[in-house]
Amino acid sequence: xxxxxxxxxxxxxxxxxxxxxxxxxxxxxxxxxxxxxxxxxxxxxxxxxxxxxxxxxxxxxxxxxxxxxxxxxxxxxxxxxxxxxxxxxxxxxxxxxxxxxxxxxxxxxx
Numbered sequence: 001x002x003x004x005x006x007x008x009x010x011x012x013x014x015x016x017x018x019x020x021x022x023x024x025x026x027x028x029x030x031x032x033x034x035x036x037x038x039x040x041x042x043x044x045x046x047x048x049x050x051x052x053x054x055x056x057x058x059x060x061x062x063x064x065x066x067x068x069x070x071x072x073x074x075x076x077x078x079x080x081x082x083x084x085x086x087x088x089x090x091x092x093x094x095x096x097x098x099x100x101x102x103x104x105x106x107x108x109x110x
Contacts, residue, residue, distance in 0.1 A: 047073050 050070045057063050085095070 043073060043076060
């Protein structure tokens, strides 16, 4: 009976969260982090699929909808990156060095 109560938000052995567990709404991972490595991979796959769709689709209205979806997915990725940077204490100077290094590596074909 405690499990039913906890699922309905009434407390019990599963922690009191309506989603079951003390972690709140969802998979119980760290805030800003995917619930599993597969979740991160699926997110990246969805972004690549929307890019591909937008390149091949002819209907402008469908492209607009896809662009909105893509922006939402990229917002998830950006939010996670911002939380990672904050947790690591990354400063704007660190970000500039990272961008410069990535640009140099891409220019050299790494």
